Amino acid sequence: MLPMITRRSYKPLTLSDFFNEDFFPTFNRNSGSLPAVNIREDEKAFYLELAVPGMNKKDLRIEVKDDVLTISSEHKEEKQEDSEGYRRKEFSFSAFCRSFYLPEDVNGEKIGATYKDGILNVEIPKLEEEKKKERIREINIS
Secondary structure (H helix, E strand, O other), X not given: OOOOOOHHHHOOEEHHHHHOOOOOOOOOOOOOOOOOXXXXXXXXXXXXXXXXXXXXXXXXXXXXXXXXXXXXEEEEEEEEEEEOOEXXXXXXXXXXXXXXXXXXXXXXXXXXXXXXXXXXXXXXXXXXXXXXXXXXXXXXXX
């Protein structure tokens, strides 16, 4: 049976949403819940830490589309055992998807990620002051 996907699972979130609600369920590969996320910010970047123990790096996917950062995973596992007079076949499936609206002052081209010891670290660098100014342009009226 596929895990139940609730509407809330796919609601894109802004970084400020993390400080307004308690929606950090723990992640369990068989429960189908969302992984816990820590977010911090300094003058240079936003930093996300997702607890995804037991995952392989190849199962994780990070993409940016239309100023929305999406972190997802899909893992399928199948085991089969044939022995004297019996056959046992087990399989499992787990998936999650977390989406975040990116603020205007971040550099989406330079987002980086590392995965170590069950923690996915995502760094979202902010634009330098000069580049922020470049985003503002005057429109001539004809």
